[in-house]
Amino acid sequence: MAETKNKCGACHLxxxxxxxxxxxxxWFIGKMTGHNLISGWGVKHTTIKKIDDLLDGIAxxxxxxxxxxxxxxxxxxxxxxSLITFIIDMINQETQREIKVIPHAGTILLMENAKLLAVYLxxxxxxxxxxxxxxxxxxxxxILIATRNxxxxxxxxxxxxxxxxxxxNLNDYPELPEVAETGTTFEENARLKAETISxxxxxxxxxxxxGLKVDALGGLPGVWSARFSGPDATDAKNNAKLLHELAMVxxxxxxxAQFHTTLVVAAPNKDSLVVEAEWPGYIATQxxxxxxxxxxxxxxxGETGRHAAELEADQKNQLSHRGQAVRKLMEVFPAWQxxxx
Numbered sequence: 001m002a003e004t005k006n007k008c009g010a011c012h013l014x015x016x017x018x019x020x021x022x023x024x025x026x027w028f029i030g031k032m033t034g035h036n037l038i039s040g041w042g043v044k045h046t047t048i049k050k051i052d053d054l055l056d057g058i059a060x061x062x063x064x065x066x067x068x069x070x071x072x073x074x075x076x077x078x079x080x081x082s083l084i085t086f087i088i089d090m091i092n093q094e095t096q097r098e099i100k101v102i103p104h105a106g107t108i109l110l111m112e113n114a115k116l117l118a119v120y121l122x123x124x125x126x127x128x129x130x131x132x133x134x135x136x137x138x139x140x141x142x143i144l145i146a147t148r149n150x151x152x153x154x155x156x157x158x159x160x161x162x163x164x165x166x167x168x169n170l171n172d173y174p175e176l177p178e179v180a181e182t183g184t185t186f187e188e189n190a191r192l193k194a195e196t197i198s199x200x201x202x203x204x205x206x207x208x209x210x211g212l213k214v215d216a217l218g219g220l221p222g223v224w225s226a227r228f229s230g231p232d233a234t235d236a237k238n239n240a241k242l243l244h245e246l247a248m249v250x251x252x253x254x255x256x257a258q259f260h261t262t263l264v265v266a267a268p269n270k271d272s273l274v275v276e277a278e279w280p281g282y283i284a285t286q287x288x289x290x291x292x293x294x295x296x297x298x299x300x301x302g303e304t305g306r307h308a309a310e311l312e313a314d315q316k317n318q319l320s321h322r323g324q325a326v327r328k329l330m331e332v333f334p335a336w337q338x339x340x341x
Contacts, residue, residue: 019093021086025078025177028086032094033071038083040074046123047080054118055087058099058110080120081108081175081200102202103173122175145169146179146193146207151293155322156206158313176200186211186223186262187274194266204267210321212295214242214257214283216249222260225295239287239298246283252300255283259299259308261321263329265336273336277324281308292316 019030036055038048055070070087077083085101088110092099099117102109108120145156148170157167170176179196183189186209194207211225221228221242229237249255259279266272280302287297289309296308301319308316317323 019086019090021082021089022076023082023177023180025076026082026086027075027077028072028083029075030070030072030086030090032090033069035071036069037071038074039072040077042077043074043083050120051080051084051087054084054110054120055091057118058091078177079175082177084108084110084120085200100202101200103175103200108175142166142168142204144173144197144201144203144205146197146205149293152208152210155313155317155320156326158317160326170197173201181209181223183209184223186260186276187264189223190262190264190274191266191272194264195272198266198268202268204265206263206265208261208263208322208325210259210261212242212257212299213260214246214255216254216256217245220245235294239295242283242295242298243285243287252282257281257283257299259295259321261325263325265329265333270336273329273332275325275328275332277321277328279319279321279324 017031019028021028036052038051070090072083072087074083081101081103088099088101091097097112099110099112102111107122107126109116110118110120143156143160143165145153145167146169147153150169150171153167153169153171160167176197177200179193181189181192183192189209190207192207193209194205197203197207198205209223211222213219213222221238225238227233229241246255258281260276261278262274262276264272264274282300284298284300284307287309288307289297289311291311291313292309299308300306301308301311308320311319
């Protein structure tokens with residue numbers, strides 16, 4: 001039977017009663033039966049029992065036409081969040097319910113119509129201070145940055161902090177799965193990250209896809225900037241490869257380059273907001289400076305002769321592609337919120 005996409009987005013309805021979810025880290029196949037069963041690879045027995053116990057309470061409230069349960073085969077597994085989300089998506093489709101799966105402070109909440117139905121706790125539990133903590137500024141003034149890169153987060157925190165925003169990143173949500181950057185453009189990758197994480201968390205999420213475009217290399221490394229030197233790439237390896245690729249380009253004007261940023265803000269029930277910016281300069285012949293990260297040590301800022309890694313944080317934020325993009329974002333952000341709310 002031909003595969004058709006169902007309303008949950010994550011699952012694919014392969015036939016009337018067979019569901020599948022598959023990404024780089026997770027692969028589940030499920031159907032509704034007369035009992036609850038999770039079987040397969042990589043899932044601890046204790047995790048299965050906790051999920052079953054969690055969902056047993058939900059099942060008692062469901063309006064089934066006939067007594068039903070879920071039967072899920074696990075081919076590949078990374079986190080309970082993905083597995084619980086898959087099962088809840090199945091249940092929602094079978095019962096027309098709108099149960100939401102929301103990661104919160106290391107736990108997983110099941111909610112519907114602003115009502116808390118159940119809580120999944122990790123092994124060892126979580127502290128009550130962490131679980132019950134709330135932002136004094138509220139939801140609208142919290143931005144979740146879809147990255148685990150602390151260097152990138154620091155730049156966004158400096159920028160958004162000046163605007164009164166509380167900034168979180170994915171290190172605050174270790175249970176969230178990695179989002180594969182399979183796009184071929186900066187916007188595609190930024191959308192993938194922002195919209196996926198927003199759907200999983202129910203939060204407003206900002207994702208960026210940034211990179212260095214070198215004219216002499218036809219725009220490379222581009223969207224592959226972070227892994228330019230291979231799967232085990234580091235900043236030092238990437239910089240070394242870039243300098244090697246330009247070793248025979250002696251004229252500085254022919255070593256022109258631009259840092260590019262695409263920012264995407266996604267939130268539940270809103271059309272995503274997209275802004276872009278670029279920071280022109282040149283590639284040096286050797287690294288210089290101790291600040292910044294990525295290609296900053298080899299990037300000469302415009303005609304100044306200074307390397308990006310020589311700039312202090314406030315100087316860089318005034319000039320950089322991210323700084324420009326965030327300022328553009330702040331110009332259009334209020335209208336976006338008003339239009340979409």
